[in-house]
Amino acid sequence: MTMLDLNILWRLFLIQNSRNDKFHDGLGFFFALIPLFRSLSGKDLSRRGELARRNFDYFNSNPVLSGMVAGVTRKMEESEGMADTGQISRVRNTLSSVLTAKGDEFFEVVFLPLALTIACIFTIYGVYIGPLVFLLFYNYFHFKFRIIGYYRGLKLGQEAGTGFFEDLSKISGVLRGATAFTAGVFTSIAFFRGYQFGGTPVVIAGLVAIAAVTLLRRKYSPVFSVIILFVLTVVLLSLLSI
Amino acid sequence: MTGLESLIPLSVLGGFLALDFRGSLRLMLYQPICSGLLAGYILGEPAKGVLAGTLLQIIFLGNIYLRGERDIDMPAAGVVSAAVFILVDFRMAGDMSVSGMVMAGSLLIGLLAGLLGYYLYRILRSNLSSPVERVMNRCREGHYRGASLLHLSMAGVHFLAGFLICLILIPAGYAITMKAVSSSVGFDGSVDILYIFIPFIGIGSLLRIVLFQHQAFWFLSGLIITGAVLAFI
Structure with a gap:
């Protein structure tokens, strides 16, 4: 892990800071890649401007997986011959759209309700490690996907999504069942307690x-x-x- | 520190959690079940903090946020409801006969804080487009400093918004809930009554996710197996 990687990675944790109606996370994404652009352009203002024209635009992706887009963008910007073809923005837009769909389904629709329901079941029974269990469970995947996503993008470039989306869909499939099962457990507990109560x-x-x-x-x-x-x-x- | 002298630490907590929520740190400390625990630690009553946080969490258990959108301001809602519950409960010397009412009042104030945070954010977000466009033009001329400054300063703005909401609504919520409890308008009974009723709201929203994903089989499996186990025990 180089200083440049670290510099990009910590900035990705703040990607939604300046979310706005027109560009969404465009500024956040550009901000994350500023260290790269500085290293590529040195003090050449026209080169810096060129990099900004290509990379500062509308951007909307799942925040956890946006590291992969950053990795791919870096790989492409560092490769000779990719810069002027307009391919970078096309790849960025396509990848961010797919990552939004897949990432939101995995994290927001499946994983978060599962982890939170488990935590709530713990605390309903007075086991107050529920929040801790939730934090460990969620953040294990969160950090894994943040960091691995970035390096995968950096290593594989435009091919980063190949295989990754299939794996994510498989895990989502398994967790969907687990979420539904846990929701059933939670429902049963609620009705049982309700019946005992009144x-x-x-x-x-x-x-x-x-x-x-x-x-x-x-x-x-x-x-x-x-x-x-x-x-x-x-x-x-x-x-x-x- | 079970008093209003803890207002500043609680507001600082609200500010930091707002960063987690709005800035996409996404450590999930902002979820009410965790923010309630943290607010409880500050006030020396972690168990009561978790209690308030869990109830708020259950209400929003099945709410999903797509494309990074957030509607209700979870950190403000979690910190305010937990803090108001603990403070009023402490003042009432843990009187179980009104704890349900104290909790209901705290959760309502928490929801109000969450909605206030959301509307503040909406205003901020719609007004941010033109400054971002200006820094974008500067970046296209090769000057990046403005972009970094604007982006990082927004972290301060989110912190401040979370801080101020807690600073204003915790004492206000405390006063309103105390007044409501003192005038004895509302339902009697311990907090158990809410622990019985609120999960049904959470189930309603959870079911939406389950049925949308065609996972009725696994849902029914969980329901029946747990039901059988509980009945057997």
Whole structure:
């Protein structure tokens, strides 16, 4: 690991700092690669400008996997003959789109709900290492993908995605089942505790709450659906006890 | 430090977690289950912090964020709700008969903090495009310094936003919740009542993910096996 690698890697951890409506993470991505551009251009301002024209644009990718795009970009910028063909931006845009889809599915849709549900089950039973288990479990994959993604991009260049996406899809497939299983465990625990607490009425109330979230989601965003339902729950409980 | 003298450390925590959340550090310390624990440590009540954090976490268990988008400000919501719960609970000397109400009030204040953070971020984000465009033009002339300064200064802005939300909403939330509890408007009962009801909200959003991915078989397997084990025990 060279100083340049380190310099790029730590900057990638801040890629969404300046997210905005027009360029999304364009500035963040460019910022991460500034050490590379400085080393490539020296003090030549026109060369620096040329590098910025090619690499400072709209950029939107899964933040954890954006290191791979940075690695590929570095590899291509350092290769003679790649610079002026417009290929760099084409590869960057294509790769970032695929990584967004694959990365979001893996981290946001499958992995995070799984890790958080496990942590919540721990804490529901008063085992307070739940947050620690979650942090270790999540960050193991997080750091692995951040760092390996960057080096894979650097090593394989445009071929970085070959094999990687298939592997990611396989892991996602396995974890999807695990997430669903854990959700089933969580549901069972919730209903069991509800039944112990208040018998059948609580179980029915639970079913109504689940149905309400599903119905509200058709009209409102997921966040507002659960907020509305939480507020309604608190109001209902208040009315019942007055 | 179970008092308002801990406001500054809590606000600093809110600021650092905002960096984790908005700056894509993504260490996940900002998730309420962790931020509640950290706020609890600052106030000397880690178990109660986890309790508040877990309930907030369960509400948002099945919410997924695509393309790096974030809607509700999780760090602010987690720190504020945990802090308000611990502070009010301490003031009420751990009175179990009102702990459910204290928790409900804390979570509502936490959600308010989260929404406030989100709207602040929306304003910031839409106004950031033109400065970014200006530094982009400078970069295309070969001058990178402005880009670095703008990008790094945004870390400070995110920190400040998280810091200020906690600084304002923790005392405000504490006062509002104390007033509500003192005037005894609301439901009686311990915090258990929320621990029973809130998971159903989380299940509703989790089910959406499970069914969307056509994983009903594994969901039902988990449900039935656990149900059988719990019934047997």
